[in-house]
Amino acid sequence: MAELHLPPILPPLFPGLPRELEVEAATVDEAIDQLDERWPGMRDRLVEPGPKLRPHINVYVDRERGGLDTVLDPASRVDVIAAISGG
């Protein structure tokens, strides 16, 4: 089961959504689909038409920048990061 870490801006939108959870998915895309099944509407928050990740949503798989088609293995750690900017 891959370990999924979500940004703090998501739980307020979806009651019961934890910041950390485990998913059994072959790709990032499948992991997001699983989230969407449990919390309907989640996919549209993270993914735009294409499909591709929204411009300010970044996904890191085992510390490497990934995309929807990035492959996961059972020991993967997936971090979903909402980009910030400013000084």
Next chain:
Amino acid sequence: MSNSMLLVGTRKGLFVLESGDRRDWTVRGPYCESWPMYHAVLDPESGTIYAAAASEWLGSAIWRSDDLGETWEHSSEGIGFPEGGDLHLSKVSHVMPVHGRLLVGTESAGLFESTDGGRNFSLLTTFEGQEGREAWNDPAQQPPGHLGLSAIIPHPDEQGRFWVIVQGFSLFETTDGGKTFEPRNKGLRRDWPADYEDIGFCVHKVAPAADFERMFQQNHVGMHRSDDGGKTWTEITEGLPTEFGFAAATHPHDRDTFWVIPLDPGHGPPGTQARAGSSSTKGCRARTRTSASSGTAWRSTARTSQGSTSARAPASSSQASTRARAGARSAASSPASPP
């Protein structure tokens, strides 16, 4: 006890202001997780607040609250253009209950509907075949803000009849529920080259009078009035300090009375632009102008330090003697009264 509610959209979310006397106000918010807010409205039939918001991180959604803002849910289910097409949805700009349906305007210019109270949506139209469509969906040709379909104005009695504004390009009317639209810009002025005869008018705000035959319009180059439901327009700018502005509101019963807030094209109060480069803006105050004669004469209103409303001499005629009264409504904007 609160009997007036203002829904105030900001870049930091939605605020709810309430008052029992329209002098002292309480403020709640920000709501909707501080998403930038483009429009909000209270549905007087259901008591639900609907809000159109778009986050740079998380996309667009329609938020709804059944308890006047205490708790919220959001949905964007079905709000999107067909994959592989030429339209990109950057934001939801407007939301409006229309005789049992919830209609949503977007950029690119599209109209979506929900028949289940804002939980699921479907695409109603993207104005296929309409003259000017390629231009208004081109971000390089859009006005600042990039609102697309920026307003929906329902007729109170005729279910299939409503008007929409495509920002920077046109007012449209439909009488078949949104299947077909006709431009309603005849008589409007424009001070720029015209690519299309019936399209290309910068409509900012349309405020219908109670009978919905008379309408007032603030656009980029003047105030205008229609006496035939928007089919033809007559300019009524004379007597106002500027021709530019955004806000306009009509009296709930008197078809001759309405209010407008003239601004400089730089969006400041009248006089601001003339003082560009000056360190002082003293005397540049935005003031409401009202006409009680359907726009043939104007008077300025200003709040005094005692909190009462005073009126200044009319700008062009002694016909305007009626003092500004409380009770103005805004047909396509946020202010609304709870049930």
